[in-house]
Amino acid sequence: MNIHEYQAKKILNRYGIFIPRGKVAYTPNEAKRAAVHVSLRGPWMLKAQIQSGARERGFFIDSKSKKGGIRLVKRRRDIVREAEQMLGETLVTEQTGPAGKLVSRIYVEAFQKVRKKFYAGMVINRVVPALTLLIANIEDGGKDIMTKAVENPKQILKIKLDLKKGATLRQIEKVRRFLELNEPSRKHIATLIQSMHRAFIENDATMIEINPAGVTKRGRIIALDAKMSFDKNALYRHPEINRLQDDYEESSRELKAQKYGFQYSEFDDGNVGCIVNGDGIALAAMDFIKTKGLGACCFLNVKGGVDRDKIAAGIKIIMTNPKVEGILINILGGFLRCNLIAEGIIAAASEVGLNVPLVVRFEGTNKEVAKEILINSRLPLIIADTLEESVDKLIAAMEESE
Amino acid sequence: MAILANNNTRVLVQGITGTQASFHVRRSLDYGTKIVAGVTPGKGGTEHLGIPVFDSVAEAMQQTGANASVMFVPAPAVRGAAQEAIEAGLDLTVCIADGVPIQDMLEIRRMLKDSHTVLIGPNTPGIITPGEARLGIFPENIHRKGRIGVVSRSSTLTYEAVLEINRAEMGQSTVIGLGDDMVIGMDFIEALDRFADDDETDAIVLIGQLGGMFEEVAAEHYKNMNHKKPVIAFVPGNTVPFGHKMGYAGDIISDGKVSAQDKKDALSDAGMVVVDRISHIHGTLQKILS
Numbered sequence: 001m002n003i004h005e006y007q008a009k010k011i012l013n014r015y016g017i018f019i020p021r022g023k024v025a026y027t028p029n030e031a032k033r034a035a036v037h038v039s040l041r042g043p044w045m046l047k048a049q050i051q052s053g054a055r056e057r058g059f060f061i062d063s064k065s066k067k068g069g070i071r072l073v074k075r076r077r078d079i080v081r082e083a084e085q086m087l088g089e090t091l092v093t094e095q096t097g098p099a100g101k102l103v104s105r106i107y108v109e110a111f112q113k114v115r116k117k118f119y120a121g122m123v124i125n126r127v128v129p130a131l132t133l134l135i136a137n138i139e140d141g142g143k144d145i146m147t148k149a150v151e152n153p154k155q156i157l158k159i160k161l162d163l164k165k166g167a168t169l170r171q172i173e174k175v176r177r178f179l180e181l182n183e184p185s186r187k188h189i190a191t192l193i194q195s196m197h198r199a200f201i202e203n204d205a206t207m208i209e210i211n212p213a214g215v216t217k218r219g220r221i222i223a224l225d226a227k228m229s230f231d232k233n234a235l236y237r238h239p240e241i242n243r244l245q246d247d248y249e250e251s252s253r254e255l256k257a258q259k260y261g262f263q264y265s266e267f268d269d270g271n272v273g274c275i276v277n278g279d280g281i282a283l284a285a286m287d288f289i290k291t292k293g294l295g296a297c298c299f300l301n302v303k304g305g306v307d308r309d310k311i312a313a314g315i316k317i318i319m320t321n322p323k324v325e326g327i328l329i330n331i332l333g334g335f336l337r338c339n340l341i342a343e344g345i346i347a348a349a350s351e352v353g354l355n356v357p358l359v360v361r362f363e364g365t366n367k368e369v370a371k372e373i374l375i376n377s378r379l380p381l382i383i384a385d386t387l388e389e390s391v392d393k394l395i396a397a398m399e400e401s402e
Numbered sequence: 403m404a405i406l407a408n409n410n411t412r413v414l415v416q417g418i419t420g421t422q423a424s425f426h427v428r429r430s431l432d433y434g435t436k437i438v439a440g441v442t443p444g445k446g447g448t449e450h451l452g453i454p455v456f457d458s459v460a461e462a463m464q465q466t467g468a469n470a471s472v473m474f475v476p477a478p479a480v481r482g483a484a485q486e487a488i489e490a491g492l493d494l495t496v497c498i499a500d501g502v503p504i505q506d507m508l509e510i511r512r513m514l515k516d517s518h519t520v521l522i523g524p525n526t527p528g529i530i531t532p533g534e535a536r537l538g539i540f541p542e543n544i545h546r547k548g549r550i551g552v553v554s555r556s557s558t559l560t561y562e563a564v565l566e567i568n569r570a571e572m573g574q575s576t577v578i579g580l581g582d583d584m585v586i587g588m589d590f591i592e593a594l595d596r597f598a599d600d601d602e603t604d605a606i607v608l609i610g611q612l613g614g615m616f617e618e619v620a621a622e623h624y625k626n627m628n629h630k631k632p633v634i635a636f637v638p639g640n641t642v643p644f645g646h647k648m649g650y651a652g653d654i655i656s657d658g659k660v661s662a663q664d665k666k667d668a669l670s671d672a673g674m675v676v677v678d679r680i681s682h683i684h685g686t687l688q689k690i691l692s
Contacts, residue, residue: 002648051648052648053648053649053650095648095649121649121650121651121654122651123651123652123654123655124504124508124584124585125655126584126585126613126614126615126616127589127614127615127616127619129507129508129511129585130508131508132655134651134654134655145650145654146650146653146654146658149650149653149654149657149658150657150658153657156654158655163505163508163509163512201505204503204504204505206504206584207648207649207651207652208651209649209650209651211649211650227648227649229648229649231503231504231505231584233477233501233502233503233504234503234504234505234506236478237503276558277558278556278557278558278559278582279556279558279582279611279612280554280555280556280557280558280559280582280609280611280638281556281558281559281562283612283638283639283662284559284562284638284680286638286639286641287638287639287640287641287679288679290640290641291679303500304500332541332557332558332561332562333541334527334538334539334540334541334557334561335422335426335498335527335539363541363544363561363565364541364544364561365539365541367541386565386681387562387680387681388679388681
């Protein structure tokens with residue numbers, strides 16, 4: 001689960017990390033008031049609050065101006081106009097996909113002059129597994145962080161941290177030297193690293209990214225940007241973080257699926273709706289659909305669901321998506337029993353009707369019972385025995401119904 | 403023989419009295435698995451499905467000689483249940499639960515370091531040695547006894563792999579679902595080593611998954627193995643459309659190598675036979691083993 005920059009900054013600030021003075025605004029007028037509040041004379045930073053990186057290099061859909069989602073504003077009288085160009089508009093970045101994300105609020109900050117910038121990230125290296133600190137220098141006009149990661153991973157310092165104790169003095173010193181920070185920054189880099197670690201551990205985070213952190217003339221270190229993601233499996237122990245979830249960031253179908261404990265994703269890729277019970281089968285099905293010249297527009301992963309009514313509600317999410325012209329159901333039952341899916345299909349179809357071809361393929365726990373339920377239902381659906389057969393049968397049925 | 407679990411494995415079930423546990427314990431018993439004890443704190447001294455229930459893993463081990471466990475406890479209780487299994491010194495424990503907090507798993511991994519216990523999962527169908535033992539939730543009726551090992555990060559594709567082996571008119575020695583969580587217990591490396599040492603396994607089917615560098619690390623290990631068996635590998639996700647991202651840290655930690663193709667290239671460079679479709683597994687198996 002992700003949160004916005006201003007929320008992440010507030011959390012990190014509570015752990016002792018310096019941040020520029022800032023205030024969130026939902027309207028252009030609020031932005032103007034916020035600007036005066038954070039700095040009398042400016043300049044100011046106006047920052048679109050969407051959960052994505054690369055906002056500065058992004059662009060707004062249908063906008064005449066080529067400016068991105070992060071703007072430096074020098075004159076107070078320009079604030080309203082700049083805010084108007086961002087609020088209520090859709091920002092596209094390399095991380096949002098072509099549909100972009102709606103900007104419902106902006107963060108107005110006092111511009112902070114720095115003499116040096118660097119990247120600081122904290123993430124879990126899954127394979128080791130270990131909490132890992134990532135540090136890299138950022139040169140003005142230099143290569144971006146991803147290019148460095150791919151071309152020359154050595155340009156990024158990676159340090160394994162102890163889960164409970166965080167960084168040792170030696171590790172902190174290593175970071176200081178790597179960044180060529182001078183004496184006055186010594187205590188600030190230590191604070192930054194230890195505060196990131198505490199914020200990570202105490203909130204069950206999965207990622208913290210300060211990109212960039214800035215070093216002032218006097219050696220203070222300030223988070224100029226901040227991102228935090230959290231472990232959704234641990235949100236039950238952090239109700240205050242759970243409340244920060246921004247429903248604007250998810251489509252209504254995604255939200256509905258989440259409510260039932262399912263995972264739903266939409267793509268601009270075709271018109272097949274897929275219902276599966278795992279990521280692996282979802283991806284394999286998608287790969288195969290693609291080889292046949294079709295694409296998937298949405299996926300519902302019912303995981304190990306065991307409640308028939310919830311499964312029916314989930315299936316309805318797909319059945320009522322207007323983009324769907326054919327439905328493919330591939331269930332490999334283990335924990336999940338196929339008969340529950342069969343009952344869910346019938347319940348959903350009887351409520352919203354079945355207007356597009358539907359192919360079902362069951363394998364595993366209670367498969368035979370499930371097939372019988374479907375046959376007895378007399379619904380116009382097609383049964384298949386393998387993944388490939390199910391895709392072939394769906395394509396044939398979709399061509400026929402055209 | 404097979405690996406990790408066979409008809410000599412004495413299994414205890416943690417959280418045996420739950421509905422889902424009961425459903426699957428019954429099936430495992432019917433399959434012939436030696437389930438000798440259940441553990442549910444507060445219900446010690448009772449019986450469930452004809453199996454004696456104890457208050458703790460240590461007590462159940464002492465009384466019944468159990469050496470492996472399946473955890474059917476809910477996600478928030480996994481940390482405690484795993485700690486109990488590890489401290490009691492079980493050889494093997496299988497964690498079915500989906501939704502275990504990542505930090506809990508990091509702590510469990512630290513406990514595992516100082517023990518001899520092997521933990522499979524979480525978020526896994528478990529492990530099955532056809533005809534001998536079923537520890538988990540596998541649809542047992544699709545499995546056939548044979549000489550192909552299966553190790554997979556994807557639960558659903560584990561079943562596809564098993565069906566493919568059946569289509570090749572072969573069977574499975576042992577099938578292991580590693581689980582698809584951020585942090586897992588057992589990994590590909592340990593499975594490859596154990597299958598290499600198993601004289602009932604001739605070849606291995608390995609199913610990867612997007613996320614993490616488990617396949618890359620496994621490839622590096624396979625390259626350096628002294629005596630190795632043929633491995634057929636599949637990784638889905640070639641055509642995965644754009645997913646929303648948040649920041650760069652996740653990509654940096656894997657040096658920007660995040661695609662299915664990166665993984666397939668690594669596995670293939672290491673000498674494994676990589677197939678582009680899961681349905682190509684049976685033909686490839688027949689070719690390799692003929």
